[in-house]
Amino acid sequence: MNAHSNPKPQQARRSSALKGRIRVPGDKSISHRALLFGALAVGETTVTGLLEGEDVIATSKAVQALGATVVRKGEGDWSVRGVGVGGFLQPKNTLDFGNAGTGVRLTMGAVAGCPIRVAFDGDASLRKRPMGRILDPLKQMGARAVEEASGTRLPLVIEGARDPIPITYRTPVASAQIKSAVLLAGLCAPGETTVIEDEASRDHTERLLTHFGAEVVSLPEGQHGRRITLIGQPELRPAPIVVPGDPSSAAFPIVAALLVPGSEVVLEGVMINPLRIGLITTLREMGADIETLDSRYEGGEDIADLRVRASTLKGVDVPAERAPSMIDEYLVLAVAAAFATGETRMRGLKELRVKESDRLAATADGLKANGVDCEIDGDDLIVRGNGRAAPGGGTVATHMDHRLAMSFLVLGLASEKPVTVDDSTFIATSFPAFTELMRGLGAELS
Known part of the structure; x- marks a missing residue:
């Protein structure tokens, strides 16, 4: 903590x-995602300009605990050797995300499609933040939240799906974190996983998925919204990232x-x-x-x-x-x-x-x-x-x-x-x- x-x-x-x-x-949003996508690719991804704040360092430690190899080569200069989509290993200890809301929510999505059991925690501030909006779609995809005393707040344990189910999910609020968690879980599911937003949220996840070789289609939906569809079970290729x-x-x-x-x-x-x-x-x-x-x-x-x-x-x-x-x-x-x-x-x-x-x-x-x-x-x-x-x-x-x-x-x-x-x-x-x-x-x- x-x-x-x-x-x-x-x-x-x-x-x-x-x-x-x-x-x-x-950028903090891209830094978190660079580490996560690098961990899900097969081979080595180089990242330059990574934000070395506490939140991003927490995500780097988490992907390492899940089996990726993360090396800091110099200031802002990192390399991630990934384990491939669905390849995360069960960590020995609780993943402590400190104050990193983006880190914890995106990692929950990435873990939800893997047949492993992972405990998540954070600092006093992060323990107060709602996780239910992330857990709802992940449960529909076959993951199980082993409810802790706090209900839908940290600390909690997620059991990933053995056979993740692709879903079509309409987000209740415009949130890049909810959208990203669903798409990350959808990487492990066969077929198409679709997220519908009434208001478009930041699209770094879609851009980076494409950068790493996944098939993602984003189309307008209604006046301000988007419909994002991901073809599941791609092999993500390492791709250099300049943050x-x-x-x-x-x-x-x-x-x-x-x-x-x-x-x-x-x-x-x-x-x-x-x-x-x-x-x-x-x-x-x-x-x-x-x-x-x-x-x-x-x-x-x-x-x-x-x-x-x-x-x-x-x-x-x-x-x-x-x-x-x-x-x-x-x-x-x-x-x-x-x-x-x-x-x-x-x-x-x-x-x-x-x-x-x-x-x-x-x-x-x-x-x-x-x-x-x-x-x-x-x-x-x-x-x-x-x-x-x-x-x-x-x-x-x-x-x-x-x-x-x-x-x-x-x-x-x-x-x-x-x-x-x-x-x-x-x-x-x-x-x-x-x-x-x-x-x-x-x-x-x-």
């Missing part, structure tokens, strides 16, 4: 212009550069997958000066460099259907909205209540603690800015949540008074070099 028992408070204060070129850490910069991590320096007067920052090699750039779309609607430079295609994904200049922002209405493409970025968007002129309404944020913390309530509490006018209306977050710097001066409870901590440190960089977060320890789960990288641009973080 990850016991972060010594909280590390951190403070951000008003900074002079942020300047420079940076490369944000590798692009994580747009969810890029969100923090992007918003900081927009808010701190006189700033100009270039972020190199950021993924611009259309299903991940809801934040950039929204910030541009608010008047943000974000320029796309040198768009290119690498390892199955679209990437580009982004030039961001300090901008005057105005409030906007953010439609609910944009939520899947920016679900992790609403916290830092709310910070940007605090400096905009007028009201920003972010609609349909129910999913934020079941993340690392209840992010909806925690974001509103943090804004109020720093003198920002905001309210929660149903599943909407409304932030009212007056076009000036936020007052600041508050201390924010981070609830063991890395994105809350980083979002409110960004608030402090442009606020009138310093902003303190009660614990910055968890930033290491996704962005270990956050403080160092921001200081390199000129941010006042102590």
Whole structure:
């Protein structure tokens, strides 16, 4: 278990212009999948730019415990020798995923199609997160969750299916994790496994499955949805992966550069997958000066460099259907909205209540603690800015949540008074070099 028992408070204060070129850490979603797909391929997969945060390291240890060989060759440079689809071995011990929600849910899917028994656990925060939505389709495919005292929460044991059944499954919410778990289980099933989404969620799993040689067809379904069909029992071939910069991590320096007067920052090699750039779309609607430079295609994904200049922002209405493409970025968007002129309404944020913390309530509490006018209306977050710097001066409870901590440190960089977060320890789960990288641009973080 990850016991972060010594909280590390951190403070951000008003900074002079942020300047420079940076490369944000590798994308977390792709890093988890690179390790998993490498483990399911026959032969050696090389991965460059892997995010070496705690969440991804937990996934690397899990695939190793399941029989793959994982070797770190240098910074961000890894190799995975896989065991093939359906080849996972029964691990000797419980797989401890720490705080990694993506890691645990995707691995549950990959294990569900193998005739093995695997125990899953995580830290106190991960133990609170719902697993039932993943277990429901996996049970339909023949896996069995050996219910623990906690019902559908960790710790729990999954017995994979001896003869997995291909299913057609309509996801109850737009969730790349549910979709990916079903498709990963479907790798071991004969015939076609289909996932139907009413709202398209991020499509890294489909892109990487294709990159590794699986047959996947993704078609439009309804107004905003997708129907994804996988042909089961492929032999996955090793394929090199270059992990692009994580747009969810890029969100923090992007918003900081927009808010701190006189700033100009270039972020190199950021993924611009259309299903991940809801934040950039929204910030541009608010008047943000974000320029796309040198768009290119690498390892199955679209990437580009982004030039961001300090901008005057105005409030906007953010439609609910944009939520899947920016679900992790609403916290830092709310910070940007605090400096905009007028009201920003972010609609349909129910999913934020079941993340690392209840992010909806925690974001509103943090804004109020720093003198920002905001309210929660149903599943909407409304932030009212007056076009000036936020007052600041508050201390924010981070609830063991890395994105809350980083979002409110960004608030402090442009606020009138310093902003303190009660614990910055968890930033290491996704962005270990956050403080160092921001200081390199000129941010006042102590």
